[in-house]
Amino acid sequence: MQTEKQKKKILQLAENDERIRAVILNGSRANPNVCPDQYQDFDIVFIVNDFNSFLNDRSWIKKLGKPILQQLPDEMELGKDVNQDNFAFGFLMIFEEDYRIDLTLFPADKFESHFKTDSLTVVWLDKDHRFEKPSKPSDKDYHIKKPTQKEFTEVCNEFWWTITNVAKGLKREEIIYAKDMLENVVRPMFWQLIEWNIGNEHDFQISLGKSGKFAKKLIPKPLYENILKTYSDSNIENNWKALLIMVNIFTNEQNKLGKALKFQINTTEAENSTKYMQKTRKE
Known part of the structure; x- marks a missing residue:
């Protein structure tokens, strides 16, 4: 009315x-x-x-x-x-x-x-x-667009390269820098890969909505709940945990999409970036 x-x-x-x-x-x-x-x-x-x-x-x-x-x-x-x-x-x-x-x-x-x-x-x-x-x-x-091999490769590279900056920021306890890198540089790549997987599951005939507004309806509940855990507070240790969860999700989503679309996956890049992040945390 x-x-x-x-x-x-x-x-x-x-x-x-x-x-x-x-x-x-x-x-x-x-x-x-x-x-x-x-x-x-x-x-x-x-x-x-x-x-x-x-x-x-x-x-x-x-x-x-x-x-x-x-x-x-x-x-x-x-x-x-x-x-x-x-x-x-x-x-x-x-x-x-x-x-x-x-x-x-x-x-x-x-x-x-x-x-x-x-x-x-x-x-x-x-x-x-x-x-x-x-x-x-x-x-x-507004349907999710199917990526090319080049787009997939570049998004993955950007993610694996820029999480090292988050790791350095957390190690130095520069929380504002680390959060800025995580939310404004890393997360867009993280979401892009999730979005592509959703698109692929629906033959790229679906929209995730502005800023992922339909994500809860389209993402399986266990994955959705894990994604929420990547949003942390200002505590350094909590941010390390959130970053590790994000890396695990991204790895699974990268392998899933690469296999589905028959893309080449740079597993060495992912492994080296993860090792660098873990080493930085332990030092």
């Missing part, structure tokens, strides 16, 4: 504003595989005429509700790519009514040349019939 009220507000604004030519829903609310709940964002795109008028006078936002928190990524220096031409403009807003809209304005005059339709797309309004044959929404654009 609450979802319908929010949808109605969005559509009323669009229907009554001649500048807004189309309304598109993307994201999890467009995904038939996601069970809806009250915390889902509304990922909305407005195709608009007179683009700059929406930025110069932003009073139109009030028709959606009263924002209590917002972010404007396209006005921020943080994360800005100076080499990228941005035609769109995003408003990320949480409203007093307890819902969030991630709203993107896209200029209608750039539609033909620059607009890319996402597989998770539901057309809510189309005044100019730009989307005459909208396809059924699916998460196919």
Whole structure:
């Protein structure tokens, strides 16, 4: 019921504003595989005429509700790519009514040349019939991609090389450095291998979701519980244990995927890295 009220507000604004030519829903609310709940964002795109008028006078936002928190990524220096031409403009807003809209304005005059339709797309309004044959929404654009031998080799190499930095950091009791290396350098490689194995088990016709949000549903319970043990606190000994668990899981996942996809596996690299880590711990 609450979802319908929010949808109605969005559509009323669009229907009554001649500048807004189309309304598109993307994201999890467009995904038939996601069970809806009250915390889902509304990922909305407005195709608009007179683009700059929406930025110069932003009073139109009030028709959606009263924002209590917002972010404007396209006005921020943080994360800005100076080499990228941005035609769109995003408003990320949480409203007093307890819902969030991630709203993107896209200029209608750039539609033909620059607009890319996402597989998770539901057309809510189309005044100019730009989307005459909208396809059924699916998460196919987000399916796990099958790796090549080169990608597999490089991910494994990065993991085995960079765990040595974690080991050195823990040995020196430089916990902040060790945690940073573990979470921001090592873990992405760790998750990539797990993700590829999940993809392979489902013929690469599945998505793990943003930041592994569907992992609990897709990973066998014993493995999932072991993965959770790789997330440690600030205690040095606990971090050693977490690192060892991560290494054991990665070794199993590397062998599993390599065998399944008939990839070459650099077992010497894995063995030498593990020996180096264990030696560093004992010294």
